[in-house]
Amino acid sequence: MYSIVSDLLPGFLTQYWLALAFAVLTSLKFLALGVGVGFTAGLGLAIAQLSPSPWLRGPVVALVELIRNTPLLVQLFWIHFALPALTGIGSSPERSAAIGIALSGACYFSEIIRGGIQGVPKGQRDAAAALGLSRWCIWSRIVLPQAVIDTLPALANTVLSFFKATSILSVIAVPELMMTSTRISARTGDPIGVLTLMTLLYIFVGALLTLMLHRVETAFKLRSTR
Amino acid sequence: MKQLGKLLQVMLLSVWAVLAGTGTGSADTLADIKSRGTLRVGMADSTPSQSKDPNSNEWEGFNVDMAKNLAEQLGVKLEIVDASWSTLIPGLLAGQYDIAMCDMFATPKRAQTVAFTTPYMNLGFSWVVRADFPGEDAAALDDPAIRIANLSGSAMGDIIRKLAPRAQVKDVASDNVFSPHLEVASGRADATLSDHYNNTQFLKRNPSVKARILGGDKQFQQTPMAYAVRPDDQPFLNMLNSWIIYNQTTGFSEELRHKWYGF
CATH class of the missing domain: 3.40.190.10 (Periplasmic binding protein-like II)
Known part of the structure; x- marks a missing residue:
């Protein structure tokens, strides 16, 4: 039975399935980093973008616009080559990739959350202040929860985009799914088979992510309507 | 707007720094390698010259064996820095590694940006x-x-x-x-x-x-294939050229060529 199955599978799969599994995990690791650090920092940047102080707002808006208006590929090159030359601190592909994807995540999430915050009627903040609630309480219990729930579809969309964007990390030799697949195809001399399998893996993981994000969205919507 | 201007200035400055190769600090790479105790070699995948085994995550190939020999001759440890073909030269100029050891054709166009060693092989x-x-x-x-x-x-x-x-x-x-x-x-x-x-x-x-x-x-x-170093690296280049010629005379390169390329 086993031999029939292994005969049907392309040779590279039996030889390199473990490497491919690790590659998918590496892609997901960078996605988690971009989304985790990005979302947390994005909350802070979103609030800073709405600050009345131009000294705080100005640099943050400049950073967000700079990152949003340049391709991730260009940012990665700059972080990997120009930044170490400027600071004198060396970088590895993994470190540059982590900085790049986290920075990009923070700026994209910040823009989405800022939109969500502005969607919460200002009257609620005034009313909460009139009731004597602290600033911390107003932001953490009233404004941000609504802002995040309202923007869940946009946030989910960004998570999916970032999953696909992890393939760009291959250009600085991060061993994620794209890089590993290219390596395997060069070694086995079967680019069509390997790249087809890679596409299927992206579709599979992407569909799984969509399903998970949809679940999260419904759960939050249910909770908020209770 | 002011901040944006400053940022642009910083970006342009750093691009200039990279192009001028000043990001590397000193120009005597050979002395740097000795004092560091590590030879850093930049490699991009190309089977069978140099490629990373996806399973073991180890580099292997003709140029990997050459790099091991070079580190041994220098009496230092070998560190292979992962690069891709599009970042191989920028990485060298930015000082991320001391030398790029790949199956690269030494063309006159490329030689205007990097310094090539004496060819180690012709294809x-x-x-x-x-x-x-x-x-x-x-x-x-x-x-x-x-x-x-x-x-x-x-x-x-x-x-x-x-x-x-x-x-x-x-x-x-x-x-x-x-x-x-x-x-x-x-x-x-x-x-x-x-x-x-x-x-x-x-x-x-x-x-x-x-x-x-x-x-x-x-x-x-x-067409000759050669290793690339930064253009201002004459002492290191001298050492590399002697090393390549020595390996050709002893038959070491030929042995490796048979092992990895089969000719």
Whole structure:
């Protein structure tokens, strides 16, 4: 039975399935980093973008616009080559990739959350202040929860985009799914088979992510309507 | 707006720093390697010259063995820095590694950006002919009765027409670089032209085919392959050149070439 199955599978799969599994995990690791650090920092940047102080707002808006208006590929090159030359601190592909994807995540999430915050009627903040609630309480219990729930579809969309964007990390030799697949195809001399399998893996993981994000969205919507 | 201007200034400055190669600090890489105790080598994937085994995550290949030997000669540890083909030269100029050791052709254009060592190997073209093709003379291919298979869309077509203008050129449309070889093996063509590595690989993988390389291991239009260092690195370059020539004299490079390239 086993031999029939292994005969049907392309040779590279039996030889390199473990490497491919690790590659998918590496892609997901960078996605988690971009989304985790990005979302947390994005909350802070979103609030800073709405600050009345131009000294705080100005640099943050400049950073967000700079990152949003340049391709991730260009940012990665700059972080990997120009930044170490400027600071004198060396970088590895993994470190540059982590900085790049986290920075990009923070700026994209910040823009989405800022939109969500502005969607919460200002009257609620005034009313909460009139009731004597602290600033911390107003932001953490009233404004941000609504802002995040309202923007869940946009946030989910960004998570999916970032999953696909992890393939760009291959250009600085991060061993994620794209890089590993290219390596395997060069070694086995079967680019069509390997790249087809890679596409299927992206579709599979992407569909799984969509399903998970949809679940999260419904759960939050249910909770908020209770 | 002010902040944006400042940021632009910083960006331009750093780009200049990279281009000028000042990000590396000192120009005596050889002394740096010795005091650091590590030789940092930049590599990008290309089988079998240097590639990372996806399973073990270890680099292996001709240039990996060469790099190990170089580190041994210098008495330091070897550190291979992962790069990709598009970042190989920028990474070298930015000082992420001391040398780029890849199967790179040393062309005059590239030599304006980096400094190349003396070539460690040459790669040229060779003819694959039917096993029963008479003689070893390539001039016999320039004959209207000879059919030469050519992978359509490849750079070989022009070279074939230049070398054997009177022969019939049979264009083969395929994604497989070995399809013209199969034409020769099946007797539908008398010869084909390809780079010498492709030819030896085909014959090595298919030992029973009725084809051979014309003139034994004779390659022509050879292009030198060399290692690249930063342009201001003369002391390191001197050492590398002596090391390469030494390895050629002792037969070490030839041994490695047989092991990894099969010719």
